Amino acid sequence: MDYTITYYSAALQTEIMSLPETLQARYIGLTARMMVYGANLGEPHTKAFGDGLFELRLKGAEGIARVFYCTLVGRQIVMLHCFVKKTQKTPLKERLTAQKRMMEVKL
DSSP states (O other): OEEEEESOOOOHHHHTTOOOHHHHHHHHHHEEEEEOSOOOOTTTTTTETTTTTEEEEEEETTEEEEEEEEETTEEEEEEEEEEESSSSSSOOHHHHHHHHHHHHHOO
């Protein structure tokens, strides 16, 4: 495994691991792939938002969730923000939270 996955905070890691069961299973499966193949698995699994921000797309029986992440030098993937989707579009507030955190970790 060439890539490592870290989290913006312990609280975020706990939040992700508290997702409903099928979403959590999807997260674990996709991040295992990311550790081997890298951050961009392509759609429908991941989506690039530009400026180094990506979203991991989770879909399960309990609904849909998104996890924003970025990459750092040294094959490091940093999970930034997680939320459960309730609308068709990704809310701007959620994306802005992820972008703010990305700026913090890239300093």
